[in-house]
Amino acid sequence: MSYSEITSQDIEFLVAQCGADRVYCGDAINEDFCHDELGGINRRPDVMVEVLSTDEVSKIMKYAHDRNIPVTPRGQGTGLVGASVTLHGGIMLNLCKMNHILELDEDNFTLTVEPGVLLMEIGAFVTEHNMFYPPDPGEKSATIGGNINTNAGGMRAVKYGVTRDYVRGLEIVLADGKVMQIGGKVVKNSSGYSLKDMIVGSEGTLAVVTKAILRLLPMPKKMVSLLIPFPELEMAIDMVPAIIRAGSIPTAIEFMERDVILAAEEFLGRKFPDNSADAYLLLSFDGNSIEAIEADYEVVAHACLAAGALDVFISDTEERKEAIWSARGAFLEAIKSSTTEMDECDVVVPRKRVAEFVKYTRELQKKFDIRIRSFGHAGDGNLHIYVLRDQLSQEVWDKKLKDAFECMYSHARELGGQVSGEHGIGYAKRQYLVESIGESGIELMQNIKLAFDPQNIINPGKVAFS
Amino acid sequence: MSYSEITSQDIEFLVAQCGADRVYCGDAINEDFCHDELGGINRRPDVMVEVLSTDEVSKIMKYAHDRNIPVTPRGQGTGLVGASVTLHGGIMLNLCKMNHILELDEDNFTLTVEPGVLLMEIGAFVTEHNMFYPPDPGEKSATIGGNINTNAGGMRAVKYGVTRDYVRGLEIVLADGKVMQIGGKVVKNSSGYSLKDMIVGSEGTLAVVTKAILRLLPMPKKMVSLLIPFPELEMAIDMVPAIIRAGSIPTAIEFMERDVILAAEEFLGRKFPDNSADAYLLLSFDGNSIEAIEADYEVVAHACLAAGALDVFISDTEERKEAIWSARGAFLEAIKSSTTEMDECDVVVPRKRVAEFVKYTRELQKKFDIRIRSFGHAGDGNLHIYVLRDQLSQEVWDKKLKDAFECMYSHARELGGQVSGEHGIGYAKRQYLVESIGESGIELMQNIKLAFDPQNIINPGKVAFS
Numbered sequence: 022m023s024y025s026e027i028t029s030q031d032i033e034f035l036v037a038q039c040g041a042d043r044v045y046c047g048d049a050i051n052e053d054f055c056h057d058e059l060g061g062i063n064r065r066p067d068v069m070v071e072v073l074s075t076d077e078v079s080k081i082m083k084y085a086h087d088r089n090i091p092v093t094p095r096g097q098g099t100g101l102v103g104a105s106v107t108l109h110g111g112i113m114l115n116l117c118k119m120n121h122i123l124e125l126d127e128d129n130f131t132l133t134v135e136p137g138v139l140l141m142e143i144g145a146f147v148t149e150h151n152m153f154y155p156p157d158p159g160e161k162s163a164t165i166g167g168n169i170n171t172n173a174g175g176m177r178a179v180k181y182g183v184t185r186d187y188v189r190g191l192e193i194v195l196a197d198g199k200v201m202q203i204g205g206k207v208v209k210n211s212s213g214y215s216l217k218d219m220i221v222g223s224e225g226t227l228a229v230v231t232k233a234i235l236r237l238l239p240m241p242k243k244m245v246s247l248l249i250p251f252p253e254l255e256m257a258i259d260m261v262p263a264i265i266r267a268g269s270i271p272t273a274i275e276f277m278e279r280d281v282i283l284a285a286e287e288f289l290g291r292k293f294p295d296n297s298a299d300a301y302l303l304l305s306f307d308g309n310s311i312e313a314i315e316a317d318y319e320v321v322a323h324a325c326l327a328a329g330a331l332d333v334f335i336s337d338t339e340e341r342k343e344a345i346w347s348a349r350g351a352f353l354e355a356i357k358s359s360t361t362e363m364d365e366c367d368v369v370v371p372r373k374r375v376a377e378f379v380k381y382t383r384e385l386q387k388k389f390d391i392r393i394r395s396f397g398h399a400g401d402g403n404l405h406i407y408v409l410r411d412q413l414s415q416e417v418w419d420k421k422l423k424d425a426f427e428c429m430y431s432h433a434r435e436l437g438g439q440v441s442g443e444h445g446i447g448y449a450k451r452q453y454l455v456e457s458i459g460e461s462g463i464e465l466m467q468n469i470k471l472a473f474d475p476q477n478i479i480n481p482g483k484v485a486f487s
Numbered sequence: 488m489s490y491s492e493i494t495s496q497d498i499e500f501l502v503a504q505c506g507a508d509r510v511y512c513g514d515a516i517n518e519d520f521c522h523d524e525l526g527g528i529n530r531r532p533d534v535m536v537e538v539l540s541t542d543e544v545s546k547i548m549k550y551a552h553d554r555n556i557p558v559t560p561r562g563q564g565t566g567l568v569g570a571s572v573t574l575h576g577g578i579m580l581n582l583c584k585m586n587h588i589l590e591l592d593e594d595n596f597t598l599t600v601e602p603g604v605l606l607m608e609i610g611a612f613v614t615e616h617n618m619f620y621p622p623d624p625g626e627k628s629a630t631i632g633g634n635i636n637t638n639a640g641g642m643r644a645v646k647y648g649v650t651r652d653y654v655r656g657l658e659i660v661l662a663d664g665k666v667m668q669i670g671g672k673v674v675k676n677s678s679g680y681s682l683k684d685m686i687v688g689s690e691g692t693l694a695v696v697t698k699a700i701l702r703l704l705p706m707p708k709k710m711v712s713l714l715i716p717f718p719e720l721e722m723a724i725d726m727v728p729a730i731i732r733a734g735s736i737p738t739a740i741e742f743m744e745r746d747v748i749l750a751a752e753e754f755l756g757r758k759f760p761d762n763s764a765d766a767y768l769l770l771s772f773d774g775n776s777i778e779a780i781e782a783d784y785e786v787v788a789h790a791c792l793a794a795g796a797l798d799v800f801i802s803d804t805e806e807r808k809e810a811i812w813s814a815r816g817a818f819l820e821a822i823k824s825s826t827t828e829m830d831e832c833d834v835v836v837p838r839k840r841v842a843e844f845v846k847y848t849r850e851l852q853k854k855f856d857i858r859i860r861s862f863g864h865a866g867d868g869n870l871h872i873y874v875l876r877d878q879l880s881q882e883v884w885d886k887k888l889k890d891a892f893e894c895m896y897s898h899a900r901e902l903g904g905q906v907s908g909e910h911g912i913g914y915a916k917r918q919y920l921v922e923s924i925g926e927s928g929i930e931l932m933q934n935i936k937l938a939f940d941p942q943n944i945i946n947p948g949k950v951a952f953s
Contacts, residue, residue, distance in 0.1 A: 130838075183675055201925075210908065211833075214685060219685060239732055262596075270704070309735050312778065313775070369674065437673070442673070457678065461667060470680075472935045484679050
């Protein structure tokens, strides 16, 4: 694909639409906008514009379409696969200032928001109104627009599902500037192809999301967490199907190993409730009656102890829960701070294959003589595996990372897994997506991309097209 | 679009693939295959072939693609919008004999099935294994392939969601015969555009589903139903947001009016537990502890009584539940048997607009002097409204039906609703889809259709293209 270069005329157009104080060029663009959180790619946008309204987005898209200029939408840039980097230059649409909560509809249990609202702001707002927005990705400073575009998952997916399940409707701006409302405040919808589900998880490549109607639930009245130490990871992971079968589905089932806990303790400067065991399951249960929750978790606690768990720590106070979950929330940052550079593999495998996969990454650690750390969602099979550079030279690091990743993605395929559980494909994982779904799968995705965006101007170089 | 006519050579090809006893032509094709349950359109397939395997489907699609012959997949033909009628002639792919349950994976909570397995067979099979497949459309003799293709909803959508939420993976055959695996036994997936979600609800127009991996849940241990009479429908519907806010979300919240109950009593030849009130809410609650369920429904029962409900009937025995739910399940057939012909409007509106919409249909009944009956899912805003022909002449019926439908779909749009909650668009509701999503929406859907099927040979004349 070849695109038009940005000209001074283009800048004038953007300034005329948005004012000079919201249009940034060259060195005036902060270095943060040249990359995301972990993508390993770096490209400065030719121009970055802070948009405030759907109308502005529409006018800019129409202009870019007419002039064949690539446009890359961006939220907080907390992605991990380079999806919000302007690979082909052009315009970066910064949506962070479209950050208003527009409506809480308490009868229909929906919240209408602009895309730049942060996940933590949604959490705080709905809690105040005794409502609950279940998706719970670790990165609370991400925008909801970004969450929708990666179909972000998070820790409560075991019981509550992922972002896709909580998007009822969207307002989108198409490549040619047309504004479209899809879905709505309705609970069911079988009215033609689900455009809404095509946009969710499309990583900003099909259209620009300018508004979202989210589904809420009533806030569960009680939540209890269980931290269960095991002598080894396999034993912990093997419990997961039995835990789910026991009856009430836990809100979360996370696994963690001692070395990651130690890293988190060092990073946070405070102790985890226990660090004596090799492996842990962290469970939470929620509901409306403490008696019902107790009945649920007692069955699980006994089953774990009978299967060889070393203990069961029950956290039912805010303080104790906070101690555990804040450590869990700090794992990524803790691992990151322990090394010079790292890259992540976010595969998802069938639930019962998790232990097998983690064991395999330990073998790779030895095979390639490189540090690998992992934690993740035992309840939904989504792993976060970090390959750490430490003191390796650029050349050795590039080679080892590539070799280790190829082994991991290939092994995940063999186990019936998928390339990404929740972080997406973006730029960084394209190769593995091609290997996973094959040429005909990629071709189909390319056709879908062109169905939305025939000139391929929205966020080119990601997902289906290199 | 123009297609090749079926020739004797084509028949020979099909016979060579499948054997003469599975290929039917002309009058040998049962009249049932010329229409669906309520579509009002009738067209005999040129040839109907009963397929037994993915390989057969693939070979037939490749042949049809090379020869430019339309192919319409079909399950049990229980649809209500003409989606499985061979509007442009050609080949009908009858998938009913691909009806094997292939695998129950108790660790991953998945069931792998062929598309011709009936919903009732899935229900019986998983119950035997103490598992639960939540989607619960009224028509239990539909195939799972049909359910997937309409994104069937059903009564448990309030708490559990719709078919889409229970499809983890699919095997599909594309227009050119390529076989593709999409999704899998994984709980989360952010690996490129969600092809799985594009196929779900596509009414057999994008690809042929030849296998499905369904998500199961553990079977809830207890279920209790509440039948709550109200002096008028508005009062009943107005309770719904409060019921959901009360805490635990009911499995189902149905509304019904006396005239529909009387029709069901007559149709079934047995009494409903109560028929003295004008309107009813029928709720169910499920869970693992009877105490927790009791706590949940007691709050709801008191709230309803305080708001003017006439009584609360609690059904916790199998027998009493059966009496209520079998009547509810017979509503469609009961209404159908009370008239000569009928057509259905399956709009979905925001939950709090349900009463307003039903009231509007009563006004239309007077305005057009035509009998209109309705019932539906108060918990998710999905209404089933039947316009009855009774003794009207063809000409008067056609006119009145058209006028009444235009009013209803237009009013649903004004209320923020969608054309179909669960029955789909097919052939019969295309016009209303166009009015609802506009020219640019339809154009986008057409582009998506062509991304999958550039020659438009799979089930032409439905959803996006007339």
